[in-house]
Amino acid sequence: MFSHETRTDPHLAIAEQATDKPAPTPMRSEAAGDSAPLKHVAAATSGDVPSNSGPVSWQTAMKRAIRRSDELCRYVGIDPAFAAPSAEGFPTFVPLEFADRIKRGDPSDPILRQVLPADDERHEVPGFVADPVGDLRVSQAGGVLHKYDGRALIVTHGACAVHCRYCFRKEFPYSELNAQKSKWKPALDYIRSDPSIEEVLLSGGDPLVLSDQSLRTLVEELESISHVRRLRLHTRLPIVIPQRITDALLDLLAESSLMTWLVIHANHSQEFDPAVVEGLTRMRRRGIALLNQSVLLSQVNDDVESLCDLSKTLINAGVQPYYLHQLDQVRGASHFWVPPEKGLELIDQLRTQLPGYAVPTFVREQSGQPSKTLVV
Numbered sequence: 001m002f003s004h005e006t007r008t009d010p011h012l013a014i015a016e017q018a019t020d021k022p023a024p025t026p027m028r029s030e031a032a033g034d035s036a037p038l039k040h041v042a043a044a045t046s047g048d049v050p051s052n053s054g055p056v057s058w059q060t061a062m063k064r065a066i067r068r069s070d071e072l073c074r075y076v077g078i079d080p081a082f083a084a085p086s087a088e089g090f091p092t093f094v095p096l097e098f099a100d101r102i103k104r105g106d107p108s109d110p111i112l113r114q115v116l117p118a119d120d121e122r123h124e125v126p127g128f129v130a131d132p133v134g135d136l137r138v139s140q141a142g143g144v145l146h147k148y149d150g151r152a153l154i155v156t157h158g159a160c161a162v163h164c165r166y167c168f169r170k171e172f173p174y175s176e177l178n179a180q181k182s183k184w185k186p187a188l189d190y191i192r193s194d195p196s197i198e199e200v201l202l203s204g205g206d207p208l209v210l211s212d213q214s215l216r217t218l219v220e221e222l223e224s225i226s227h228v229r230r231l232r233l234h235t236r237l238p239i240v241i242p243q244r245i246t247d248a249l250l251d252l253l254a255e256s257s258l259m260t261w262l263v264i265h266a267n268h269s270q271e272f273d274p275a276v277v278e279g280l281t282r283m284r285r286r287g288i289a290l291l292n293q294s295v296l297l298s299q300v301n302d303d304v305e306s307l308c309d310l311s312k313t314l315i316n317a318g319v320q321p322y323y324l325h326q327l328d329q330v331r332g333a334s335h336f337w338v339p340p341e342k343g344l345e346l347i348d349q350l351r352t353q354l355p356g357y358a359v360p361t362f363v364r365e366q367s368g369q370p371s372k373t374l375v376v
């Protein structure tokens, strides 16, 4: 069965292999070095309720993340009876920085619903499948997905900042199709051999789980390919663990010769705290273009107030609302489904409340189509 790296835990590997020095966070000083928070790791794997006693490096934030649904329940002050066992191969994974934005004692919290495994995940529903967007059909050498003209996507890593229960790639075979494992060469050779590829997307998983140095190596290789003009990074890390926005990362993105976009992923305004906004502001001040894509999710953001607040939060932080995605029909996510008619009504209502640039484009991805499809 495909899975998010079932054999080893890629998140632990990140913490152990990372060579970056822990960077001070922009708003808070580094209270402890990378080794001190090991007590949180012990807590997070022992069944005790972990505690967030202060800022740590982003690598340590990954390492000390909550990995059990009952621990997540206890951390946010709800009955562990709300916890369902994680689907095989897609365990609970929630960094404390993100869990701290969940309202205590509220089992219907919109962040909690995105990350807490539910019994509904085990329901087989016709039409909800392992590879809903046809990624495997367009898989090329070395972890490249080539779906659309002029653009190619590199699966840079199998790990993510958080495990979203609705993820369309939750059964993606990352252990086989992961460009980093072959030191990028087959992926770069593929891109080099096709002069029609002007834009490269770094995705995963999450490309920002790479160390700054690994990312720099990859970006420099891409910069050396004359027909590649643009770079896009699709990442949830600036939302989940804002201390990932290190000075070295800012330098890399701001100084690249490629026109660069960072596409973040947030679904609800509650995901933004002062540290997240500060990180986004630092990127914007360095001239890095910021877009957001979100997914329309039942009982998370399927009401006009939530979507309106999300767009306002984004534009106030200098982020353009880009896409609102119809849920990809991945196995185990049918409880997040919102009928497209309701999505269209919500978009119509948003248009009456927001400036045009703050209304995201409502799209779905259909396997085999040459572009995203507008929901109309």
Ligand code: SF4
Binding pocket: 159, 160, 161, 162, 163, 164, 166, 167, 168, 169, 170, 204, 205, 206, 236, 265
């Ligand atoms: S961050 Fe993106 S790729 Fe990772 S689990 Fe969430 S939706 Fe999936």
